[in-house]
Amino acid sequence: MGELATEKHTKYILQIEKKKDDNIESVLTEHLRINGAYWGLTTLDILGNLKAVEQEAVVSWVLSCQHESGGFGGNVGHDPHLLYTLSAIQILTLFNKTHILNIPKLTSYISALQNEDGSFSGDQYGEIDTRFSYLAICSLALLKSLDKINVEKAVKYIISCKNLDGGFGCTPGAESHAGQIFCCVGALAITGSLHYVDKDLLGWWLCERQVKSGGLNGRPEKLPDVCYSWWVLSSLIMIDRVGWIDKEKLVKFILECQDFENGGISDRPDDAVDVFHTYFGVAGLSLLEYPGLKPIDPAYALPVDVVNRIFLE
Amino acid sequence: MHGRPRKSATPVDENASALKAAKIRSLQTQFLQNHHNNIYTKEALELNAKLLETNPEYMTAWNYRKLAFEHNLISQSDAEKADSDHIKSIIDEELRVVENALRTNFKSYGAWHHRKWVVSKGNSSTERELKLLNMFQKQDTRNFHAWNYRRFIAGLKNISDEKELQYTTDMINDNFSNYSAWHNRSVLLSNLLEKKAEGYFPKETFLTEEYEFVRNAVFTDPDDQSGWFYHLWLLDQTVKVDMPVMVSSWPPCDSDINLPVASEVKFPVVLYFNEPVEGISSHTVIVQIEDDVFKDITWSPLSTNKFGCGQAWVTHLSIPHEKFNFSKIYEVKIKSEDSRGITSLSGVPCSRPWSFAFRVSVKDVQPDEGQSFGRIMLTDESFCTIDTNLNKTNLLKSYFELKTSDDDQITSSKWKLEMIDNEIAHYRELLTWADCKIGKLTLARLLMAYDSMTSSATPIAHVEEVLQLYSELMKLDTPHQQYYKDEYSLVLLKQVTSSMESLLKHCWQYKSTPSSITGSICLRLNSLSLSRIGSIERLLWVQSLDLSHNQLHSIEGLEALQLLSCLNLSHNKLASFTALDPLRFLKSLKVLNVSHNEIGSHTIDTRRYQCSSPMSHTIDYDPKFEEFANGDAKLVNFWEAYTVFGGLNLMQLDIVGNVAVDERFVSFLVKLLHGLKWLDGEELH
Incomplete structure (x- = not known):
């Protein structure tokens, strides 16, 4: 097992932007470039290398993804959606630049997506999912504007998606999935509502996600x-x-998924790397207290010092 | 990119990939142009369909189709409007595009949502949707998008829960390793149970069948997790009390308490429930001292959350000054007035009324204040074995006296006991031929469930066996060792608190004259390898508690011990100041030892969202902290210490032996804790 290849990963992230035109992966992920930017930048910050980025260029590009409505698209010219709006806010938060936003406009875009039952639509086209509850709640909290929505109803809706295993699904009745659980638990954490979670039951389900190789899967009987x-x-x-x-076993699994030659981290050992898994690997190592990494906040998915700067002032 | 091998591309690959990329890019550019210019022609829609077929995740392209759909419906001629075949053909075209996109990626959120959106417009055939679902669910039996869509169609087309339940049975019979099917089964059965549908009420019959069904799965391959959680759910359905119950209180029912009179007689009353509840107030709970009903009583939950819920609730009662009478015994009654107003977090009312009474007498003592405060020692030498004639032990008794249950509860639990007993027999049998973790774990859970249902007659009959099972599990499944250790600790504490005799074994008497701070008894649960605290409902009387030399990383639960004034937590694994958050609720706490823990040793704080903080919007940032920080940027790290210690009235604190504690921190603490007399064994002046 090698160590974390910090320099290689930094280089890998920095070069993604450069070769975007002729590369099939970047063409296929063009619609979520703003998520990619958030994953890459947060990884750089955790690795201690955020300074290597041209901040002004990034900020002005992020702003060019904003729509008249206040919401952000995944790239220039793409429709706005909560999925991209949170990433935009997170990027600006990383750079301590949220003050350049028209906050009333942005928060009214988000709060208008709350439905009567407390749930959130991702955009005007009406798909409902607890992922969107998290996106809205996290976005508003980072902008210190949680009072713009009905938090109690939002919480009640999330609770209505709780399952037999203590986990949460996208809508009431939907199967538990680790990604969805993060969204629901994160939203409940931010709104001081974790008492609704059956911590022992959910904790057992989550800890049983660890498989023999040390890696974690997202649902029972799935691959890590x-x-x-x-x-x-x-x-x-x-x-x-x-x-x-x-x-320790999990640290080992993540380190084994690194591409030592070209940088980046993949889903499983020897698979192709991408910025999404590079972020999740590095952020995971940060949560595992891997030496030399900045600690990351588990609810806001931003470095702890960035979150503290917002809330402890 | 999931599951794609990492390999360096050959020049041929690179060329092909670049060509493909250029082709998609051109589609994307043309599509965005059409979208921005609201062009919804046939050609434009075909181009969009091509794009979605290559990349179903391109969300904006689905939005465009919805706009085009509506545009084309509105702009059609009157003749077309009248022609239902025409509308149908538009809908069919949308469904075809979705189906093609799903063939490229059947996990595409956008594609599934588009299908829902189109089908919701009406004019679609249930048969066709079920056929499509059967195809996708056969290809990938765990596709949660398909299962979600199935529930959507079942709702839209009023397909009965019974019919869908049969579908899960078929899927499981096909291959029991299908967690998605087990999950959907639990959802459908919950619906049927709630509706009290025929054949599902009373639960007895259906539970028996389900136990057998899931047993087949677990016994076929005990390592396959698919049935594990379903079995645990069944167990919960069997044993759970389906409403909140008040299980313990301070003062306990029918007890006599004796209070010192300082300037006033004030004492806490704690209500402890079997689960967190909301709605405790002077409207739902009546407090009566002698004949006076106290109207304006404020109850507070002993818990950190935004919505006023808690498993334990407290109020502070005082006997009015003009009524002091040293020879008098005051009768206090607490009863539920509108117990339906008290509900569990899922809204189930506490529908059975409850009440309890206790007696309070007062004694005249000199107030401690002004006197010198000698250091309180909590070492072995400070204690002697307990004199069981001590007044205080009578109080303990109140926690162990048998409570007569209602008759109907006893009869209703008879079938439950038999059911659990039957399961126990099966799992014992499993363990004779398979040394598997799920067998041991399930057996341990079944045995504890059995004991909890028979606790009035033979408490903890199986506790030794359960402890043994958890010990074996720690060795058998080392990655999850800590889980079993925590469970072990909870069972051990159940054993310790199961009877007056076993609890008294851990009670020690102070050798020195008891002070109003320490009381006369110290409960010493030290050096037991405890990694977790439980059985709080049996400990509400505790004033001095020694939990030192354990492996606690959390003290969640201690907040309910409102009498606690002396607490030793030294030599544990508390890793942050936030771990001490429960202490904020202990207004009587005077002596605290948290020395030799791990405060400050970790970069990730696992208690960060279990405590009150501005990040969880449970408390606001306190600008007064700035005064303490005094512009010192490093002091921001002490914010958590500030919120915990700021609300305490400690007189004695030991905190040495934690990484976070340095000179700077000590001076911060001294400034913060005005009343502190002893710090780390040094007297402060």
Whole structure:
């Protein structure tokens, strides 16, 4: 097992932007470039290398993804959606630049997406999912504007998606999934509502996501994947049950998924790397207290110092 | 990119990939142009369909189709409007595009949502949707999008829960390793149970069948997790009390308490429930001292959350000054007035009324204040074995006296006991031929469930066996060792608190004259390898508690011990100041030892969202903290210490042996804790 190849990963992230035109992966992920930017930039910050980025260029590009409505698209010219709006806010928060936003406009875009039952639509086209509850709640909290929505109803809706295993699904009745659990537990953590979570039951389900190789899967009887190092770990930390997994084995699994030659981290050992898994691997290592990494906050998915700067002032 | 092998591309690959990329890019550019210019022609829609077929995740392209759909419906001629076949053909075209996109990626959120959106417009055939679903669910039996869509169609087309339940049975019979099917089964059965549908009420029959069904799965391959959680759910359905119950209180029912009179007689009353509840107020709970009903009583939950819920609730009662009478015994009654107003977090009312009474007498003592405060020692030498004639032990008794249950509860639990007993027999049998973790874990859970249902007659009959099972599990499944250790600790504490005799074994008497701070008894649960605290409902009387030399990383639960004034937590694994958050609720706490823990040793704080903080919007940032920080940027790290210690009236604190504690921190603490007399064994002047 090698160590974390910090320099290689930094280089990998920095070069993604440059070769975007002729590369099939970047063409196929063009619609979520703003998520990619958030994953890459947050990874750089955790690695201690955010300074390597031209901040002004990034900020002005992010702003060019904003629509008249206040919401952000995944790229220039793409329709706005909560999925991209949170990433935009997170990027500006990383750079301590949210003051350049028209906050009333942005928060009214988000709060208008809350439905009568407390749930959130992702955009005007009406898809409902607890992922969108998290996106809205996290966005508004980062802008210190949680009072713009009905938090109590939002919480009640999330609770209505709780399952027999203590986990949460996208809508009432939908199966638990680690990514979805992160969204629900994260939203409940931010709104001081974790008492609704059955921590022992959910904690047991989550800790049983660790498979023999040390990696974590997202649902029972599925393959492990580095991305669950984030979804499962952050949830376990928020409910204070992270001691229930073998942390050393997980560190080993993540490190084995690195591309030592060209940088980047993949879903499983020897698969193709991407910025999404690079982020989840590095963020996971940060949650596992891997030496030399900035600690990351499990609920807001931003470095702890960035979150503290917002709330402890 | 999931599951794609990492390999360096050959020049041929690179060329092909670049060609494909250029082709998609051109589609994307043309599509965006059409979208921005609201062009919804046939050609434009075909181009969009091509794009979605290559990349179903391109969300904006689905939005465009919805706009085009509506545009084309509105702009059609009157003749077309009248022609239902025409509308149908538009809908069919949308469904065809979705189906093609799903063939490229059947996990595409956008594609499934578009299908829902189109089908919701009406004019679609249930048969066709079920056929499509059967195809996708056969290809990938765990596709949660397909299962979600199935529930959507079942709702839209009023397909009965019974019919859908049969579908899950078929899927499981096909291959029991299908967690998605087990999940959907639990959802459908919950619906049927709630409706009290025929054949599902009373639960007895259906539970028996389900136990057998899931047993087949677990016994076929005990390592396959698919049935594990379903079995645990069944167990919960069997044993759970389906409403909140008040299980313990301070003062306990029918007890006599004796209070010192300082300037006033004030004492806490704690209500402890079997689960968190909301709605405790002077409207739902009546407090009566002698003949006076106290109207304006404020009850507070002993818990950190935004919505006023808690498993334990407290109020502070005082006997009015003009009524002091040293020879008098005051009768206090607490009863539920509108117990339906008290509900569980899922809204189930506490429908059975409850009440309890206790007696309070007062004694005249000199107030401690002004006197010198000698250091309180909590070492072995400070204690002697307990004199069981001590007044205080009578108080303990109140927690162990048998409570007569209602008759109907006993009869209703008879079938439950038999059911659990039957399961126990099966799992014992499983363990004779398979040394598997789920067998041991399930057996341990079944045994504890059995004991909890028979607790009035033979408490903890199986506790030794359960402890043994958890010990074996720690060795058998080392990655999850800590989980079993925590469970072990909870069971151990159940054992310790199961009877007056076992609890008294851990009670020690102070050798020195008891002070109003320490009381006369110290409960010593030290050096038991405890990694977790439980059985709080049996400990509400505790004033001095020694939990030192354990492996606690959390003290959640201690907030309910409102009498606690002396607490030793030294030599544990508390890792942050936030771990001490429960202490904020202990207004009587005077002596605290948290020395030799791990405060400050970790970069990730696992208690960060279990405590009150501005990040969880449970408390606001306190600008007064700035005064303490005094512009010192490093002091921001002490914010958590500030919120915990700021609300305490400690007189003695030991905190040495934690990484976070340095000179700077100590001076911060001294400034913060005005009343502190002893710090780390040094007297402060």
